[in-house]
Structure formats: structure tokens, C-alpha cells
Amino acid sequence: MRGWFAAVLAVVALAGGAAGAQPARAPVEISISCGALGVELQLCTDAVHRWEKKTGNRVRIVSTPNSSTDRLALYLQMLASRTDExxxxxxxxxxxxxxxxxxxxxxxxxxxxxxxHFASLIRNDTVNGRLVAMPWWTDVGVLYYRKDLLAEYGFAPPQTWQEMTRIARAIQAAERAKGHTRMWGYVFQGRAYEGLTCNALEWIDSFNGGAIVDAKGDITVDNPRAIEALSLAGSWVGTISPRGVLNYDEEAARGVFQTGDAVFMRNWPYAWALAQGQDSPVRGKVGVVPLPKGGPGGKHAGTLGGWHLAVSRYSKHPAEAASLVAFLTSAPEQKIRAVKAAYNPTIPALYGDPDVLAANPFFGALLPSLESATARPSRVAGPHYNRLSSDFWRAVHDVLTGDPAGPRVAELNSDLDRLKYRARW
Incomplete structure (x- = not known):
């Protein structure tokens, strides 16, 4: 298993100094899986070094896929084998x-x-009375916009998706007429993966179309408001969004927006620090607001996201692994991530920290969105959530590629009803 795993994943061995450390027991080596979205890997590496110096232990960082869908598949495969990797x-x-x-x-x-930490996140991580993970950073979908372009053409940030569509179309046309032929109105995460579930759930919930499954476990996605939301999103592809958006994840969308080739972008808060980087072509030209409402009767809806840390049952060093989790999720470490890279803390007190707010002026306004974020139906579906989500994002992707929303949503509803019957949730 170790040989196969090494062939599949890139393993970065980190040598940590133990100068001045007084470990309570002989030093051990443990591993952690970190993502590499934006500056994730560097932040993880730096924090791990600090823990190594504090404890005298060593940490091996294991690189895993950035796609959440691919990463979950890898975890399920590896954990089923009870590996201690x-x-x-x-x-x-x-x-x-x-x-x-x-x-x-x-x-x-x-x-x-x-x-x-946010009580809602601790509840999320508590399964059958066991705290199986700790929040590391939280997320909510937000709308990035080119404040310079909106000001130039006399627009305010949009309040509804329909308004966003009109503004995106107008500025895209005007910029292309001036010679900026690569300009697009709106980029988002349209690839067929979990990120599309997050985007599409925002569209549907903003139209008051529900969250796919209600609190009782009933499938609710086949309703006129959900169909209206998905129909509008389908109209964007090839008009204000490039056809390539059908394969965009977070970083692909950020790449287009940050190079100056999009007016609007849906992404997570992490993209703020990168857009404001010294070498960013849009530095100082970007604003962030809650995602638009689904029309006059709709609401702002941002999907709750974020990443947490857990310890494998098959770890040979659970105490040291839990110590690393406690360190990485602590307030001082979360503050570093917030200041350096705009990662939203899971500790409410940090939203009043002057250093955090100086680095991320929009964090104060974001707190209500985090507290009322739209949750994916993972608690209702339990271990069947991955199948539910994959059925959902495949259907949405079909709508984005041209299938009529009504019939495809009806088919999805039937698929999810069958899943519910088999799963008996």
C-alpha cells in the first residue's frame, strides 16, 4: 500500500527543528493531507513548521487533489483499506x-x-455524539466585481441575478468594442464537481427554491423557482460566460478574473488576498458583496463551505495528531491565515480583531452571511450525500450545456427519490 500510495501522491517531507522544545515523549512522525488551492499549501507548511518547533515532532505533508470530489474518492479508498498513511x-x-x-x-x-468556534460548525462535526473533526476555516460564496469598471459605466453592485446579467452583458459589450476582446461578464465554477453543487444551490436558494432536500428528508428540487434559477444560469453560458466555464473550478475562474478578463466572479473569500497581491493586474480594482438575490422576492444565498481537520482511526499516533489539529485550529493560527490569505476564521471573536479587519475590510460585513449561510443537505443524507450531490451536479451541468431545465430537474427529482428509498434516510 505504501509503495502504491507514493506512486500516486506527491509527498513532501518537512524537516522541523526541535530547538528549545521539550516533548513529553519521544518524537514521532505523523502525516497531514493539505490542499494546494491558492496559497493553501504554503500556509499549511508554515504552520506545520511552527508546531514541529514547538513539539519536536515531525510532519509529512501529503498532497491530495484540489477537487473536493476527487479528494473524497481518494479518502474513501484509502480509509477503507485502513491504511495509516x-x-x-x-x-x-x-x-x-x-x-x-x-x-x-x-x-x-x-x-x-x-x-x-461557531456552534453551528461544532454541531456539524458532531456525529452520534462524537466530535469527529474541528473547524479550520469557514467559507461562504461571495460575488467579486470590478469596482473600477462598474464606476466607469455608471453601475452599482447588483442586487439580483437578473441585474447582474444585464450589467455583465453591457460592460462586456462595451469593453469588447474598445478592443478588450477577451472580456467576459461572469465566471463561476461550472465544472461537473462539488463546486457546481455549491454554485447551483446558491442560485436555487436565492430564488426561494429550497436546498434540494428539506429538513424532513423530502426531495424538493423539482419546483418552478428552482427551474427558473437554473434556466437563468444556463442562459449565461456562451453569452456572458465563456463555454470554457463548463470546466472551471475555483482557480480557473480566479485566473480569468484576476488577469482582468471578467467583470464578475463567484468564488470563496480566499480569492480576495490573491486579487490584492502585489503582482495582481486587478489590485485595488476589486469589490466583494453578497451573492445576488433571485429577483425582487428572493434572498441573498451563499453556500456554507470550509475545511476541517480530523484524525484517522488508523493513526498510530492519535494523541500527537490531535495535538496538531488543536494547534492548527487555534485562534493564533487562524488569525495568521486570515491576515495573510483572507481565510475566514471559525472563531467569531476574530471577526472583531483589528488586524484581521485591516487585512480584510469586508470580513465584518461577511459575518451575517456566514451565520445565515445555506447548508448543503449533508446531515440529512449522511453517508449518501456524495451520491446525492453527484446526481445534482450532473443534472445542473446538463442544463448548463443546453438541456431544458424543466425536464432535467424532473428526472433529477426521480433519481433522488429512488436514492432516498434505497438509503432510507
């Missing part, structure tokens, strides 16, 4: 129920630390 796993907010059987209960190791 993973000690600490970076998991999506919706995976606690899916992976719970493979994760240890962190409560005996963390004391009162969970009380400092």
Missing part, C-alpha cells in the same frame, strides 16, 4: 457524516477549545 485529514464541511466511522473522537484531546 493519513494521520490528520483535511476534510470538507460536508464530509463529517460520510467519514465519521473512520475518524476518532477529538473531545478527549481538546478540552474547552471547541467552545470558541
Amino acid at each position: 493519513f494521520d490528520v485529514l483535511q476534510i470538507d464541511v460536508v464530509w463529517a457524516g460520510i467519514l465519521a466511522d473512520h475518524l476518532i473522537d477529538l473531545r478527549p484531546y481538546l478540552g474547552d477549545a471547541p467552545k470558541a
Whole structure:
């Protein structure tokens, strides 16, 4: 297993100094899986070095796919084999129920630390009374816009998706007429993967079309408001969004927006720090607001995202792994991530920290969106969420590629009803 794993994944061995450290037991080596979206890997590497220096232990960073869909598939395969290749796993907010059987209960190791975090996130990570993960950073979908272009053409940030569509079309046409032929109105995550579930859930919920499955477990996606939302999104592809958006993930969308070739972008807050970087062509030209409403009767709806840390049941060093989780999710470490790279803390007190707000002026306005973010139906679907989501994003992708929304949503509703019957949730 180790040989196969090494052939598939890139493993970065980090040598940590133990100068001045007084470990309570002989140093050990543990591993952590970190993503590499934006500056994720560098932030993880730096934080791990600090823990190594503090404890005298060593950490091996395991590179995993940035696509959440691909990463979950890898985790499920590796954990099913009960490998000890993973000690600490970076998991999506919706995976606690899916992976719970493979994760240890962190409560005996963390004391009162969970009380400092958003209570909703701790509830999310508690499965059958066991705290199987700890929040590392939280997320909510937001709308980025070129404030210089909106000002130039006399527009305010849009309040509805329909208004965004009109503004995007007008500025795209005007910029192309001036010779900027690569300009697009709107880029988002349109690839057939979990990121599309997040985008599409925002569209539907903003139109008051629900969240695919209601709190009772009933399938609700086949309704006129959901169909209206998806029909509007389908109209964007090839008009204000490039056909290539059908294969965009977060970084692909950011690449187009940050090079100056899009008016609007849906992404997570992490993209703010990168857009404001010294070498960014749009530095100082970007604004951030909540995602638009689905018309006059709609609401702002941003999908709850974020990543958490868990410890594998098959770890040979669970105490040290839990210690690393406690360190990385602590307030000082979350503050570093917020200031350096605009990662949203999972500790409410940090939203009043002057250093955090100086680096991210929009964080204060973002707090209500985080507190009311749209949750994916992972708690209702439990271990069947991955199948539910894949059925959903495949259907949405079909609509974006040209299928009529009404018939495709009706087909999706039937598929999910059958899944519910088999899963008996």
C-alpha cells in the first residue's frame, strides 16, 4: 500500500527543528493531507513548521487533489483499506457524516477549545455524539466585481441575478468594442464537481427554491423557482460566460478574473488576498458583496463551505495528531491565515480583531452571511450525500450545456427519490 500510495501522491517531507522544545515523549512522525488551492499549501507548511518547533515532532505533508470530489474518492479508498498513511485529514464541511466511522473522537484531546468556534460548525462535526473533526476555516460564496469598471459605466453592485446579467452583458459589450476582446461578464465554477453543487444551490436558494432536500428528508428540487434559477444560469453560458466555464473550478475562474478578463466572479473569500497581491493586474480594482438575490422576492444565498481537520482511526499516533489539529485550529493560527490569505476564521471573536479587519475590510460585513449561510443537505443524507450531490451536479451541468431545465430537474427529482428509498434516510 505504501509503495502504491507514493506512486500516486506527491509527498513532501518537512524537516522541523526541535530547538528549545521539550516533548513529553519521544518524537514521532505523523502525516497531514493539505490542499494546494491558492496559497493553501504554503500556509499549511508554515504552520506545520511552527508546531514541529514547538513539539519536536515531525510532519509529512501529503498532497491530495484540489477537487473536493476527487479528494473524497481518494479518502474513501484509502480509509477503507485502513491504511495509516493519513494521520490528520483535511476534510470538507460536508464530509463529517460520510467519514465519521473512520475518524476518532477529538473531545478527549481538546478540552474547552471547541467552545470558541461557531456552534453551528461544532454541531456539524458532531456525529452520534462524537466530535469527529474541528473547524479550520469557514467559507461562504461571495460575488467579486470590478469596482473600477462598474464606476466607469455608471453601475452599482447588483442586487439580483437578473441585474447582474444585464450589467455583465453591457460592460462586456462595451469593453469588447474598445478592443478588450477577451472580456467576459461572469465566471463561476461550472465544472461537473462539488463546486457546481455549491454554485447551483446558491442560485436555487436565492430564488426561494429550497436546498434540494428539506429538513424532513423530502426531495424538493423539482419546483418552478428552482427551474427558473437554473434556466437563468444556463442562459449565461456562451453569452456572458465563456463555454470554457463548463470546466472551471475555483482557480480557473480566479485566473480569468484576476488577469482582468471578467467583470464578475463567484468564488470563496480566499480569492480576495490573491486579487490584492502585489503582482495582481486587478489590485485595488476589486469589490466583494453578497451573492445576488433571485429577483425582487428572493434572498441573498451563499453556500456554507470550509475545511476541517480530523484524525484517522488508523493513526498510530492519535494523541500527537490531535495535538496538531488543536494547534492548527487555534485562534493564533487562524488569525495568521486570515491576515495573510483572507481565510475566514471559525472563531467569531476574530471577526472583531483589528488586524484581521485591516487585512480584510469586508470580513465584518461577511459575518451575517456566514451565520445565515445555506447548508448543503449533508446531515440529512449522511453517508449518501456524495451520491446525492453527484446526481445534482450532473443534472445542473446538463442544463448548463443546453438541456431544458424543466425536464432535467424532473428526472433529477426521480433519481433522488429512488436514492432516498434505497438509503432510507
